[in-house]
Amino acid sequence: MKVTITKQCMGDRNCNELCAEVFQYDEDQLLSTVKFDVIPKHLESIVRQAAHECGAQAIIIEE
Numbered sequence: 145m146k147v148t149i150t151k152q153c154m155g156d157r158n159c160n161e162l163c164a165e166v167f168q169y170d171e172d173q174l175l176s177t178v179k180f181d182v183i184p185k186h187l188e189s190i191v192r193q194a195a196h197e198c199g200a201q202a203i204i205i206e207e
Contacts, residue, residue: 145183146206149176153202159194
C-alpha cells in the first residue's frame with residue numbers, strides 16, 4: 145500500500161493524532177506528510193481509518 149496526501153489537506157492534524165507512526169505535520173507547508181514510501185502491513189488498517197476520517201478527503205491510498 146502506498147499513501148499520498150493531496151494539497152486539499154486542511155492541516156487539521158487528525159491523521160497525525162490517529163497514526164503518528166505514518167503521518168507527520170510539516171510546519172513549512174502547513175500540511176501532513178507521509179513518512180513511508182510503502183506503508184508497513186501492520187499499519188495498513190489504521191491508515192485506511194485515517195483516510196476514511198479525513199474531512200478534506202486528502203489521503204489517497206494506492207493498493
